[in-house]
Amino acid sequence: MIGRFFSEDQQIMxxxxxxxxxxxFVTFPLAFGVIKPVFDTMSRSLEEASATIGATxxxxxxxxxxxxxxxxxxxxxxxxxxxxxxxxxxxILVSGNLAGRTQTAPLYIFAKFNExxxxxxxxxxxxxxxxxxVIFSVLFFARDxxxxxxxxx
Amino acid sequence: MIAKMKLASDSGQLHxxxxxxxxxxxGVAASVRGISKRFKKARVLEDVSFDVAExxxxxxxxxxxxxKTTILRIIAGLEQPDSGYVILHGKDxxxxxxxxxxxxxIFQSYALFPRMTVEKNIGYGLRxxxxxxxERRETVDRLIELVQLEQHRKKYPWQLSGGQQQRVAxxxxxxxxxxxxLFDEPFGALDAQTRVHLRREIRALLRQVRVPSIFIxxxxxxxxxxxxxxxxxxxxxxxxxxxxxEVYNHPETEYVATFLGxxxxxxxxxxxxxxxxxxxxxxxxxGNETIS
Numbered sequence: 001m002i003g004r005f006f007s008e009d010q011q012i013m014x015x016x017x018x019x020x021x022x023x024x025f026v027t028f029p030l031a032f033g034v035i036k037p038v039f040d041t042m043s044r045s046l047e048e049a050s051a052t053i054g055a056t057x058x059x060x061x062x063x064x065x066x067x068x069x070x071x072x073x074x075x076x077x078x079x080x081x082x083x084x085x086x087x088x089x090x091x092i093l094v095s096g097n098l099a100g101r102t103q104t105a106p107l108y109i110f111a112k113f114n115e116x117x118x119x120x121x122x123x124x125x126x127x128x129x130x131x132x133x134v135i136f137s138v139l140f141f142a143r144d145x146x147x148x149x150x151x152x153x
Numbered sequence: 154m155i156a157k158m159k160l161a162s163d164s165g166q167l168h169x170x171x172x173x174x175x176x177x178x179x180g181v182a183a184s185v186r187g188i189s190k191r192f193k194k195a196r197v198l199e200d201v202s203f204d205v206a207e208x209x210x211x212x213x214x215x216x217x218x219x220x221k222t223t224i225l226r227i228i229a230g231l232e233q234p235d236s237g238y239v240i241l242h243g244k245d246x247x248x249x250x251x252x253x254x255x256x257x258x259i260f261q262s263y264a265l266f267p268r269m270t271v272e273k274n275i276g277y278g279l280r281x282x283x284x285x286x287x288e289r290r291e292t293v294d295r296l297i298e299l300v301q302l303e304q305h306r307k308k309y310p311w312q313l314s315g316g317q318q319q320r321v322a323x324x325x326x327x328x329x330x331x332x333x334x335l336f337d338e339p340f341g342a343l344d345a346q347t348r349v350h351l352r353r354e355i356r357a358l359l360r361q362v363r364v365p366s367i368f369i370x371x372x373x374x375x376x377x378x379x380x381x382x383x384x385x386x387x388x389x390x391x392x393x394x395x396x397x398x399e400v401y402n403h404p405e406t407e408y409v410a411t412f413l414g415x416x417x418x419x420x421x422x423x424x425x426x427x428x429x430x431x432x433x434x435x436x437x438x439x440g441n442e443t444i445s
Contacts (some may be wrong), residue, residue, distance in 0.1 A: 054278055055252060
């Protein structure tokens, strides 16, 4: 269906866009799992109050619902990012593993490791490890701030 | 507007009315005509009709499950009746969505927006109506002064006490000049002492703003104090509607007599000095009035 809109030379496979698309599919449940519970516990009366005050659904979503979800959205984004950076399986399937163009960090590690360049693989692996460490520290130390968003509804 | 302000000051009240600007045609602000509602098989409301006059406060009194909250939600437009009409200032609004009705609802939990300060909460109604900034600021200033929250205007809802939150909720609805104010169990979440105090505050406030209001409560004492008139609901139908004096002294049905009478008995227990009230209905009435 969607293929109809692309001509033959506009192939999405083996491009960075393919990687983005694949990672959206893979990480979506992760973000959903964080945001959904907060959404569920939000009191309906806030949205009802907004409606009786005269807001449209869109205004209510923009001014009331979205600000209350901010913490969950930030958490979801960080988790999604951490997951996508390290994502291997779906990425190698669609990326083509072209060095300098569609080779992500985990693919690079895999390639170098296979070539026997353990040092290069290790260097990138350490960078990845530090990155994920930083992300989860942020999640950990910002917990109070993020949870406050969820509970004050 | 000028006529309206004159009217307000003539009656010795405050200078500004927060009721909507419109010709006073019939004197009836809101009326409910033959409302019925079912949820699945359960019949919640059965042919309920009543009027609220301009500037009047009406209390819907009933036990849990009597359908009083459903009436309020139907008037607000948050629920659709199966049959019947809701008329606000002569206009049939039964099919209008909540946001086009211009009704102010003060929810039991106040439902203040947690990510907005007091002034942003109050200004919300004008902001979504895209009113000019100057008008918004002036209205918010006047309302904050009216509900006496000057030193709290930059605070967030969780930094306020229950009573202060309630005043913010009222001011937030007054900002867009509601046709009618609906209070859903306004004192349910508060302790007994604060409750009595806030009741008086709200009554004084309503006298100033002169917006017709409907209260929902299961507390007889509250109903007698807040209402110009009281409508007693029992299992979805209206038992009696009348002034506190009428429903209290001349109950038309047994249910009204026992439902309001129970308050008396409770009063007798709470104040042993008043125990003689139990023997004389007349004295009991007087006792109740002095308490309010």
